[in-house]
Amino acid sequence: MQNVAATQVKSCIANVFNKNNVKFTSMEVFVTARRITLFIDNINALELKDSNNEVKGPNINAPKSAIEGFLRKYQKNEEDLLVRKVNNEDFYFIKRESCSFNIQEFLKNQLGEILKNFSWPKSMRWGEGKERWVRPIKNILCILNDEIIPVSFAGITASNTTYGHRFLSSGTALTVKAPKDYFELLEKNSVILQMDKRKQFILDQINKFTKEQNLQLEKNDYLLNELTGLIEWPIVLFGEVNQEKSFGLPKEVILSIINTQQKYLALSNGKRISHFVTVVNVNNGEVVKGHERILEARLADAQFLISQDKKENLDYYVKKLGSILFHASLGSVGEKVKRIIALSRYIATFIPHASLIKVERAAYLAKADLATSIVREFPELQGAMGGYYASYFHEDKEIVEAITEHYKPIRSEQECPKSPTAIAVAIADKVDSLVGLVAAGEKISGSYDQFGLRRMAIGIIRIILENNLHVPIRLLIDKSVSLYSKLTFTKDTTPASNPLRLLIDKSVSLYSRLAFTKDTTSASNPHKQTRRCIASLVYMFCTERFKVILRNKGVSQGIVDSISWTDMNDLLTAEKRAVILDCYLSTPKGEQILSTYKRVSNMVNKVRKNDDTAYGIFYNTWLLIEKEEVALSSYATFFYKSIKQAMKSGDLNAALDKLTCLTPFINKFMDSVKINCDSDKLRRNRLSLLKNVVFIFHLVADFNLIQVK
Numbered sequence: 001m002q003n004v005a006a007t008q009v010k011s012c013i014a015n016v017f018n019k020n021n022v023k024f025t026s027m028e029v030f031v032t033a034r035r036i037t038l039f040i041d042n043i044n045a046l047e048l049k050d051s052n053n054e055v056k057g058p059n060i061n062a063p064k065s066a067i068e069g070f071l072r073k074y075q076k077n078e079e080d081l082l083v084r085k086v087n088n089e090d091f092y093f094i095k096r097e098s099c100s101f102n103i104q105e106f107l108k109n110q111l112g113e114i115l116k117n118f119s120w121p122k123s124m125r126w127g128e129g130k131e132r133w134v135r136p137i138k139n140i141l142c143i144l145n146d147e148i149i150p151v152s153f154a155g156i157t158a159s160n161t162t163y164g165h166r167f168l169s170s171g172t173a174l175t176v177k178a179p180k181d182y183f184e185l186l187e188k189n190s191v192i193l194q195m196d197k198r199k200q201f202i203l204d205q206i207n208k209f210t211k212e213q214n215l216q217l218e219k220n221d222y223l224l225n226e227l228t229g230l231i232e233w234p235i236v237l238f239g240e241v242n243q244e245k246s247f248g249l250p251k252e253v254i255l256s257i258i259n260t261q262q263k264y265l266a267l268s269n270g271k272r273i274s275h276f277v278t279v280v281n282v283n284n285g286e287v288v289k290g291h292e293r294i295l296e297a298r299l300a301d302a303q304f305l306i307s308q309d310k311k312e313n314l315d316y317y318v319k320k321l322g323s324i325l326f327h328a329s330l331g332s333v334g335e336k337v338k339r340i341i342a343l344s345r346y347i348a349t350f351i352p353h354a355s356l357i358k359v360e361r362a363a364y365l366a367k368a369d370l371a372t373s374i375v376r377e378f379p380e381l382q383g384a385m386g387g388y389y390a391s392y393f394h395e396d397k398e399i400v401e402a403i404t405e406h407y408k409p410i411r412s413e414q415e416c417p418k419s420p421t422a423i424a425v426a427i428a429d430k431v432d433s434l435v436g437l438v439a440a441g442e443k444i445s446g447s448y449d450q451f452g453l454r455r456m457a458i459g460i461i462r463i464i465l466e467n468n469l470h471v472p473i474r475l476l477i478d479k480s481v482s483l484y485s486k487l488t489f490t491k492d493t494t495p496a497s498n499p500l501r502l503l504i505d506k507s508v509s510l511y512s513r514l515a516f517t518k519d520t521t522s523a524s525n526p527h528k529q530t531r532r533c534i535a536s537l538v539y540m541f542c543t544e545r546f547k548v549i550l551r552n553k554g555v556s557q558g559i560v561d562s563i564s565w566t567d568m569n570d571l572l573t574a575e576k577r578a579v580i581l582d583c584y585l586s587t588p589k590g591e592q593i594l595s596t597y598k599r600v601s602n603m604v605n606k607v608r609k610n611d612d613t614a615y616g617i618f619y620n621t622w623l624l625i626e627k628e629e630v631a632l633s634s635y636a637t638f639f640y641k642s643i644k645q646a647m648k649s650g651d652l653n654a655a656l657d658k659l660t661c662l663t664p665f666i667n668k669f670m671d672s673v674k675i676n677c678d679s680d681k682l683r684r685n686r687l688s689l690l691k692n693v694v695f696i697f698h699l700v701a702d703f704n705l706i707q708v709k
């Protein structure tokens with residue numbers, strides 16, 4: 001909320017200043033748990049004049065009532081009217097007095113409006129006022145140089161006073177004479193305004209302790225930022241983790257309790273967690289002891305829950321998954337496990353060295369920990385505890401790894417699963433969830449993605465690409481769709497009313513083409529048609545995420561768009577082609593291919609537009625009378641076969657080289673042969689030859705979507 005507030009303040013002020021032509025050299029926003037501070041340097045508006053000192057009025061031939069209304073508005077008389085020509089017509093104008101820009105009044109009004117319209121994710125009212133803010137407002141300070149700007153909001157008028165730390169300062173009002181004194185005055189009263197300075201203040205204390213105790217900080221940047229935002233003058237306390245209470249607990253459990261539940265940072269000696277770190281407002285010996293007692297109780301709870309869970313094996317917990325709901329429209333987790341098993345076995349056939357026995361066992365046990373007591377208490381440990389229990393019950397090492405890692409990757413920086421079994425289960429779990437949630441009508445809009453559909457799609461793509469797998473994603477999606485029951489697909493999934501259209505960001509036309517093409521074989525089978533609709537929708541959503549990944553890797557937009565959707569079925573091949581094509585077209589050879597293609601394509605498109613006729617790729621060889629067109633026809637036939645073979649074998653570089661060899665014959669034909677000749681037969685034949693050449697280019701990529709540099 002602090003980051004959002006700082007961004008909103010900057011955006012609002014910048015927009016208001018730009019709109020009113022107010023200049024400044026720099027703007028900074030500082031946020032703590034108790035104050036938002038805006039600093040703007042060198043505001044330049046005091047000398048600004050109103051540049052437009054004449055106001056345009058009605059035409060001189062306008063009705064008298066319109067002219068009188070114009071004069072009344074600006075409180076002028078008829079003798080004040082001036083006549084000016086605008087586009088050879090005469091209009092009345094009046095002069096208005098030029099006045100200085102009152103920056104004090106401007107700031108008072110604009111800052112007051114910003115406070116009234118400020119948007120918080122959560123807000124409250126207090127007292128008898130109607131104004132809302134994230135917390136009750138105690139004080140407003142607003143000064144320009146040494147002058148108070150009397151901004152009013154929530155019954156408080158701004159002054160030149162502020163307050164220090166609520167516990168560590170005297171509590172008396174502090175007078176700020178000039179903005180430059182503000183930082184120093186607050187710091188003397190135990191408030192560090194700058195977030196980066198507060199963070200470093202915390203880290204310095206931690207680093208000193210870890211150096212003395214020969215420990216290291218378990219990295220958690222999110223929590224460190226949260227602690228930095230909570231305290232204005234951070235006092236760092238160090239407590240000990242009770243080794244008896246934590247003995248035998250997995251490291252993930254200890255970190256979950258320390259980081260997630262207690263909001264502590266953890267310190268370790270590399271093997272075990274020995275200390276925790278917390279940041280507080282005040283310090284005394286009892287504070288640390290209190291934190292240690294709370295942590296001991298939480299660790300004891302975890303010990304008890306794990307000991308209870310170990311009384312039953314994982315097969316027992318798998319049977320209990322039938323009573324846990326996965327989604328209201330998609331049934332139980334137990335039903336999901338059955339689908340994951342079938343899908344994992346199917347995926348395993350595309351993964352080298354994958355054992356079907358191990359894959360099936362890992363998929364069967366992957367969700368077992370959801371029924372355990374420890375995961376019900378600590379949901380963030382799902383997967384990690386499943387792997388821990390699988391290891392405890394002596395499951396195969398690769399199966400343990402697959403259970404632990406099948407949720408990965410959750411974040412963009414997190415590594416993907418690497419073992420064949422983990423890969424199969426991870427992809428199966430994500431594909432099943434993605435297909436099911438899309439079929440159930442869940443959607444994303446802007447930044448809203450409640451079920452993490454983007455994350456699932458990106459995870460599937462990353463696992464495939466980073467493990468160099470040739471997995472046919474369209475077949476994979478079709479298989480997943482087939483595993484769902486008919487009931488899942490009968491609720492509001494018709495093309496006319498399907499809310500899933502919002503899933504697609506930029507592909508409405510493609511959506512219509514892929515998902516809702518009329519099919520005579522399925523017209524009488526609405527269930528089959530709905531399945532095809534869902535499969536096409538999920539496939540398109542995944543390919544949109546794939547395109548984003550390619551763009552993030554530096555592949556140009558045109559290159560990404562030029563890859564055909566059929567190529568997208570094999571994502572690894574599509575990625576390699578995009579990278580090769582992007583590199584090749586940046587060379588002189590590539591530029592020659594593009595320019596030649598554009599020349600031919602523009603000619604064909606121009607003639608087709610003029611004639612309103614679509615030309616085919618077939619032409620008569622006996623109508624080729626010029627040596628240049630005979631040569632082009634001969635080489636086009638030769639290169640068509642060789643390019644097609646190169647693309648079939650996946651050698652894109654070879655196909656592009658052959659296109660390069662073909663371009664001189666195309667250019668020679670274009671330079672020497674008159675295409676728009678008098679003979680209609682020859683003209684049509686030559687245009688069909690050029691259409692054939694365009695078709696050969698399209699064997700490699702849709703060059704029409706690539707811009708010439």
